[in-house]
Amino acid sequence: MRAPILIPRPEGLYCPQGDFFIDPVRPVPRALVTHGHADHARAGHGAVMATAQTLDIMALRYGRDFTQSAQPADGPARIGDVTVSFHPAGHVLGSAQILVEDARTRILVTGDYTRTPNAACAPWEPVACDILVTEATFALPIFRHPDPQDEIARLLASVRAFTERAHLVGVYALGKAQRVIMLLRAAGYDAPIYIHGALAKLCDYHIAQGIALGDLRPATVARGKKGDFAGAIVLGPPSAFAATWAQRFPDPVIAFASGWMMVRARARQRGVELPLIISDHVDWAQLTQTITDLNPAETWITHGREDALLRWCALTQRAATPLRLVGYEDEPE
Amino acid sequence: MIAGFAELLERLAFTPRRGLKLAHLRQYFAATLDPDRGYALAALTGDLDLRRVTPSLLRGLVAERVDPELFALSYDFVGDLAETIALIWPAPAQLANPALSELVAELQQTPKAELPARIIARLDQLPPSQRYAYLKLGTGGLRVGVSARLARQAVADYGGLQLAEVEELWHGLFPPYESLFHWAENGPKPVSAARAPFRPVMLSTPTDLVDLTARDPADFMAEWKWDGIRVQAVSDQGTRRLYSRTGDDISGAFPDLLEALTFDGVIDGELLIRRGDQIAPFNDLQTRLGRKQVSAKMRETHPAALRAYDLLLCDGHDLRAQPLHQRRAALEALIPRLDPARIDLSPLLPLSDWDALAVMRADPPDPVIEGVMIKHRDSPYLAGRIKGHWFKWKRDPMRVDAVLMYAQRGHGKRSGYYSDFTFGVWDAGQLVPVGKAYFGFTDAELKELDRFVRNNTTERFGPVRAVKPEKVVEVAFEGLNRSPRHKSGLAMRFPRIARIRDDKPAQEADQLATLMALLPEA
Numbered sequence: 085m086r087a088p089i090l091i092p093r094p095e096g097l098y099c100p101q102g103d104f105f106i107d108p109v110r111p112v113p114r115a116l117v118t119h120g121h122a123d124h125a126r127a128g129h130g131a132v133m134a135t136a137q138t139l140d141i142m143a144l145r146y147g148r149d150f151t152q153s154a155q156p157a158d159g160p161a162r163i164g165d166v167t168v169s170f171h172p173a174g175h176v177l178g179s180a181q182i183l184v185e186d187a188r189t190r191i192l193v194t195g196d197y198t199r200t201p202n203a204a205c206a207p208w209e210p211v212a213c214d215i216l217v218t219e220a221t222f223a224l225p226i227f228r229h230p231d232p233q234d235e236i237a238r239l240l241a242s243v244r245a246f247t248e249r250a251h252l253v254g255v256y257a258l259g260k261a262q263r264v265i266m267l268l269r270a271a272g273y274d275a276p277i278y279i280h281g282a283l284a285k286l287c288d289y290h291i292a293q294g295i296a297l298g299d300l301r302p303a304t305v306a307r308g309k310k311g312d313f314a315g316a317i318v319l320g321p322p323s324a325f326a327a328t329w330a331q332r333f334p335d336p337v338i339a340f341a342s343g344w345m346m347v348r349a350r351a352r353q354r355g356v357e358l359p360l361i362i363s364d365h366v367d368w369a370q371l372t373q374t375i376t377d378l379n380p381a382e383t384w385i386t387h388g389r390e391d392a393l394l395r396w397c398a399l400t401q402r403a404a405t406p407l408r409l410v411g412y413e414d415e416p417e
Numbered sequence: 418m419i420a421g422f423a424e425l426l427e428r429l430a431f432t433p434r435r436g437l438k439l440a441h442l443r444q445y446f447a448a449t450l451d452p453d454r455g456y457a458l459a460a461l462t463g464d465l466d467l468r469r470v471t472p473s474l475l476r477g478l479v480a481e482r483v484d485p486e487l488f489a490l491s492y493d494f495v496g497d498l499a500e501t502i503a504l505i506w507p508a509p510a511q512l513a514n515p516a517l518s519e520l521v522a523e524l525q526q527t528p529k530a531e532l533p534a535r536i537i538a539r540l541d542q543l544p545p546s547q548r549y550a551y552l553k554l555g556t557g558g559l560r561v562g563v564s565a566r567l568a569r570q571a572v573a574d575y576g577g578l579q580l581a582e583v584e585e586l587w588h589g590l591f592p593p594y595e596s597l598f599h600w601a602e603n604g605p606k607p608v609s610a611a612r613a614p615f616r617p618v619m620l621s622t623p624t625d626l627v628d629l630t631a632r633d634p635a636d637f638m639a640e641w642k643w644d645g646i647r648v649q650a651v652s653d654q655g656t657r658r659l660y661s662r663t664g665d666d667i668s669g670a671f672p673d674l675l676e677a678l679t680f681d682g683v684i685d686g687e688l689l690i691r692r693g694d695q696i697a698p699f700n701d702l703q704t705r706l707g708r709k710q711v712s713a714k715m716r717e718t719h720p721a722a723l724r725a726y727d728l729l730l731c732d733g734h735d736l737r738a739q740p741l742h743q744r745r746a747a748l749e750a751l752i753p754r755l756d757p758a759r760i761d762l763s764p765l766l767p768l769s770d771w772d773a774l775a776v777m778r779a780d781p782p783d784p785v786i787e788g789v790m791i792k793h794r795d796s797p798y799l800a801g802r803i804k805g806h807w808f809k810w811k812r813d814p815m816r817v818d819a820v821l822m823y824a825q826r827g828h829g830k831r832s833g834y835y836s837d838f839t840f841g842v843w844d845a846g847q848l849v850p851v852g853k854a855y856f857g858f859t860d861a862e863l864k865e866l867d868r869f870v871r872n873n874t875t876e877r878f879g880p881v882r883a884v885k886p887e888k889v890v891e892v893a894f895e896g897l898n899r900s901p902r903h904k905s906g907l908a909m910r911f912p913r914i915a916r917i918r919d920d921k922p923a924q925e926a927d928q929l930a931t932l933m934a935l936l937p938e939a
Contacts, residue, residue, distance in 0.1 A: 225483065226491045226504035228545075245444075252832075326826055326880070328871070330833030338832055346504060347495055348430060355828060355880055357431050392490045399484060 089166065089184060089191050090217065092407045097193060097217070097386075099184055102164035104133075106182055106193050109412075116168060118195025119179035120145070120258055123412050133157055135170055137178025137293065141258065144285050173197035174208030175364050176259030177290060183211055191215040192378075193386075198363065199370045200232065203266035204259070204295055216380040217407070220388030221365045222343050229343055229367040235360045236267040242337060242358055243317060250313040250333040251358070254322035254340035257283050259364050261319055262290045264341050265297045267362070268317065278303035278313065280320030280329065322354070343367070372396060387412040418514045419543065421449055422457050423550035429561035433828040438563055442571030446598070453517040455593025458572065460554055462565035464592055467524045470536065470555035472498055478533055478540075482507060499556055503549035506540050513542040517554075518593065524555055566663045576601025581617030581800035584664035588614050612656035615649060615664040616683060616729055616737075617800035621790060621807035629771045629791070629810070637791050638741065639766040639774055642809055643724055644699050644787040644896065645689040646706070650723055650760075652678040659688070670708045674721040677759035680751060682731035684723065685798075686763065689785070691722035696785045698937040699910075700898045723760045725752060726790075729798055737798040744798065778810060784937045787895065788812045814893040815935060817842065818918055818926045821888040822850055824870040825881045835870040835882065836863060838914065840890060841905075844929035848886055849905045851932060857893065857913025865917060866890075889918040889926050897935050907932060 090097050096108035096115075104114040111128035118124055118134075120141030125134070127146035131153040132139065139154045157170040157180070170180035175196040182193045192213035199208045222229070243251050255261040261283045268277065276299040279287060284302065291297055303318045313333045324330065325338060340356045343363025351359035366374060371393065375383055383404040385393055390406040397404035428441045446454050459465040479488055479502050488505060495501040520539070527535050536555070540548055553559050566580075569587060572594075573580045578601060589609025590597055596607035647662040657678045659668045668675055671688070690697035690705070697719070705711060705719050728748040729737050736744045745765075752762045766789065768774055778789050788811035796806035819840035827836035837855040841848035858866065869888050876883040893915040900908035 224491050224494055225487050226495060226501060228504075228508065325832065328833060328867075333833075335830050336832055338828075348500060349496055351431060353879060355433075355826060355832070357433070357828070359431065389490070389494070392487055395484065395486050395490070 089186060089189050089215075090193070092409055096409065097407070099164075099166060101186060102166045102168070102184070104163060106184075107195065107412075114163075115151075116182055117142070118173065118182055118193065119176055121176065121196070121256075124195060127151070131155060133161070133163075133168070135178045135180050138180070140289065141178055141286070144289060171209050171211045172206040174199060174202055174205060177205040177262065177293065177295070179205060179259075181209075181211060183213065189214050191217060192380075193217040194219055196221065196365055198366050199374070200229070200363075202263055202364070203270060204262040204290060210374075210377060213378060213380050215382045215384060216375065216378055217384040217386060218371065218374070218393075219365065219412075220371065220385045220390050220393045222363065222367050223371055223385075223389040223393040225368050225392065227343065227346060227367045228369050229346070229361055229363045232263075232267055232362045233271065235341075235362050236264070236271050239317070239339060239358065239360055240268075240271060240273060242339075243315065246337060247315045248334065250315070250336045251317050252325060252330065252333060252336045252338050253317060253319050253360070254325060254338070254342075254354075254356075255283070255319050257286050257321055260341055260362070262287060262295060262297060263364065264319065264360075264362065265300070266295070269296070269298050273317075274298060275317075276301045278316055278318040280318070280324050282321050282324065283319060325355075375402065376400075418449075418453060418516055419520060419547045419550060420514045421445065422453070422460075422517050422554075423547040425457065426550050426553065426559060426561055427546060429563055433562075435567065438567060439571050439574060442563070442568065443575045446572065446575045446601075451595045451598055452593030455595060455598060456517045456521050458568055458594055459592035460559060461561075461563050461568040463557075464565075465521060465554075467521065467555065467557070469557060470524070470532070470552070472556070474533060474536075475499070475502055475552070475556070478502075478537055479505065481537075499552035500549055502540075503545050503552055506545075506548055509542050509544065511542060512544060514547075515539070515542075520551060520554065521592075565665060569664075572597060572601060576603075579800070582606075584615060585609075585617050585800075586614070587664055588658070588660075588666065613651040613653035613658045615651070615658075615660045615666075617664075618647065618649060618662045618685065619727075619798050619800065619807060620662075620802040621792075621809040622802060622804055624791065624808035624810050626771060626775055629808070634768050634770055634774075636794055637768060638745070638794055639768045639789050639791050640726070640763050641766070641781065641783075641786045642788040642790045642811065643687040643689060643696070643763065644785045645687040645696075645702055645724070648686060648688040648723070649729075650674070650678055650684045650686065652680055652682065654681065667706070670705055670711055671721045672711060673716045674723055674759055677723075677756045679755060680731070681733070682751070683729040684725050684748070684751075684760075685727035685729060686723045686725040686760075689722050689724055690719050691724075692720060696783060698785060698898065699896065700937075703898075720758075722758070724763045725760060726763050727798065740795040740797065741792055742794045774810075778812065781812070786812075811895075814895055814915075815897065816891055816893050816915065817851075817932060818889055818921060819851065819892050820848055820886050820923045820926045821866070821869070821884055821890060822848055822886065823881055823883050824866070827855070831863075834863060834867045836867070838866065838890070840892060841886075842927045842929050842932060843924075844905070849929055851903075851905045851907060851929070852892065852894070852909040852912040854892060854912045854914050857915055858917075862914070862917055866914075887923050889921040889923055891915045891918050897932065897937075899936060905929060905932075907936060 095110045097106040105112045106116045107124040108115050113130040115129040116133045120138045125142050127150040129151050132151040133155040136156040142150050160167050160169040166184050166186050169183045173179040173181045184191050190213045192211050196219050278301050337357050339358035341360040341362040344350045345359035345361045385406045386409045394404050425445045432438050492501045569583050573583045586609050589611030600606050649660045651658045657675045690701040728744050791808040793806050819842050822841045823839040824835035825837040839850050839853045841850040873885040874882045892912050894909040894912040896910040898908050
């Protein structure tokens with residue numbers, strides 16, 4: 085029997101026929117990267133192939149010299165004995181699913197993905213494949229994420245109810261921040277949105293890529309009075325809420341935009357007063373729908389809650405294998 | 418409608434602060450019609466008498482809809498049965514928003530055999546947050562951090578009423594409390610038809626020697642302040658009740674004392690565990706509190722007793738407007754007719770001058786005394802904390818110098834600050850945590866402590882940080898109990914940070930043995 089087209093290794097998923105890794109967690113000679121989140125896109129690889137936007141994002145985060153050779157994915161490319169192509173994943177700006185094919189097999193590595201429309205990036209595309217290598221971050225039947233626009237409506241209702249308080253919304257710098265801003269704009273909120281300094285570079289990049297984030301203002305400058313931010317929406321990385329940075333806001337309502345906010349204990353643990361269920365990953369319904377739609381001969385599960393997905397595959401008589409790749413976080417910061 | 422109730426529960430569950438919880442409740446009462454708001458209130462105060470939906474019933478229901486292995490994995494992740502079912506239940510084909518009253522009536526009246534089918538039908542028509550509210554309603558125990566009293570406070574605030582008035586009426590009112598809400602909205606005050614209602618309790622204000630010196634001792638009566646639970650014992654034409662000072666009915670936990678209420682009237686006193694003449698430490702009382710049923714053994718080993726302070730009503734006469742010395746005389750006449758093993762009189766202390774009283778206060782004859790009460794001889798019995806009539810002169814708090822060990826971030830106005838502190842004392846060269854305090858310090862001291870925590874963090878556990886054992890704080894507290902649940906074996910009452918002891922090196926903070934010596938005898 086021939087070696088499989090992709091095999092799990094400690095560094096990440098390895099393709100022997102092309103001699104490359106996908107989303108390696110350690111420096112390797114050649115890497116293909118699905119998207120710019122830090123646990124998937126690391127610095128120090130010899131060569132990196134990714135979408136032009138993901139390469140830009142890596143350069144913003146790690147500096148221009150994050151690799152010796154940056155190769156933008158532009159249509160199908162031949163690497164060794166396989167052909168690779170990148171297809172939108174709907175997760176964050178630049179995110180892609182990577183299709184690797186040889187004469188006999190098409191294998192699709194989803195990276196992180198969602199099928200919920202996201203105005204901050206290109207929508208997920210279905211890609212026919214024989215083997216689906218999927219994430220399973222929210223692979224429990226309890227995860228059915230509500231319409232994100234309804235969650236934004238809850239945030240705006242709270243802003244209207246507590247005009248004297250600032251609303252601090254915890255968001256990750258790449259993806260969630262811009263997603264929440266676009267959702268707010270879609271809901272007709274056109275007031276200035278204040279952002280923590282850690283979000284500025286990536287927001288600027290989104291604007292440069294033609295995503296109209298509207299009036300953004302820095303929330304980092306120390307201002308005169310606490311009342312200055314009353315009634316305002318302020319976005320920042322969750323880690324900043326524990327820092328002295330948060331002390332400048334008047335009696336803040338702590339909100340957090342994440343798929344985990346479905347579970348009360350998770351929200352309470354983080355001291356969240358207004359949990360917003362906004363996820364950039366497939367939920368249970370989307371995940372099982374994707375497997376049903378693509379109907380691959382095999383499903384491999386990279387990271388997340390694979391036990392439940394394995395069970396579902398068994399119940400629906402589908403072949404599934406857990407890869408148990410380590411190094412990917414639930415939702416990276 | 419269940420939707421509004423679900424939203425209220427959600428808000429309350431994630432709101433840490435009392436003031437905001439009250440605001441959410443007021444908004445809900447204003448926005449919700451009768452009878453739904455009354456049923457919501459009853460759910461919060463624990464006054465809804467529903468057919469209990471048991472966990473095993475729910476497990477059986479969900480097993481019919483969801484693969485047991487998928488359910489088990491989900492339950493492991495969520496950790497709460499009602500929440501797991503609310504989230505995992507298949508999405509409803511058609512949504513409904515039934516009235517809370519309809520759901521309550523259904524849970525009250527549906528025969529047991531038909532209950533599972535009714536619950537399934539409801540789960541099939543509600544979205545997740547409402548399924549959660551419905552299941553919490555059915556299983557009891559909302560766990561949203563709202564006490565019965567806070568809920569009553571919210572009604573009082575909503576209507577601009579006095580909490581005392583609401584509490585006095587409470588036990589004569591029943592869900593859905595339409596007459597109460599009508600009153601809150603400028604209707605007439607409801608008339609309570611209940612026997613043995615609660616009367617709002619008279620409270621005292623703190624005092625000290627400087628304050629007392631300006632007053633004439635001859636105008637006052639003094640007695641010990643016993644460290645039990647202030648209660649009101651009511652016996653009304655055969656109906657007997659024991660109320661906490663906030664009006665919660667605690668009769669069920671003290672049937673032995675109820676048997677001894679062989680009078681017709683209302684006694685204000687202290688609930689104690691008393692074995693002969695020996696009064697047990699507060700801890701012993703706590704083991705009996707909160708129990709729905711008390712075993713015969715518990716009644717024998719932890720006998721409840723009442724130490725009487727005051728007489729509010731007697732044989733159909735309301736004495737509350739009379740001066741204290743007259744009520745006291747009536748009380749002294751009543752007590753000899755009662756079982757001395759269960760009910761006795763709180764003795765008066767000789768009071769000729771304040772200095773002599775100060776000497777007695779400094780060295781009370783019983784460890785279960787937490788100070789002295791000083792009451793004006795002419796004081797009527799008034800609801801609430803009215804200045805100038807009754808004073809409490811507590812023993813000075815106990816103090817210990819402890820070392821800061823952990824800090825946790827606060828909420829609301831304190832978000833961004835480390836404001837909840839765990840501190841410890843030395844035991845054989847190791848620090849053992851002995852308590853947690855989140856008040857007592859000034860704003861400036863909070864800033865100083867916050868800065869110290871940030872600059873001296875050694876480890877992080879979620880929102881909690883461990884800090885270098887270098888900061889000494891003086892902790893004041895009101896008492897000490899044995900506690901098997903704490904590593905140190907003791908638990909403090911009302912600990913607070915009295916000041917920061919930057920003058921003191923950590924090695925010179927107190928030893929555990931010093932605290933152990935302060936424990937009441939077992």
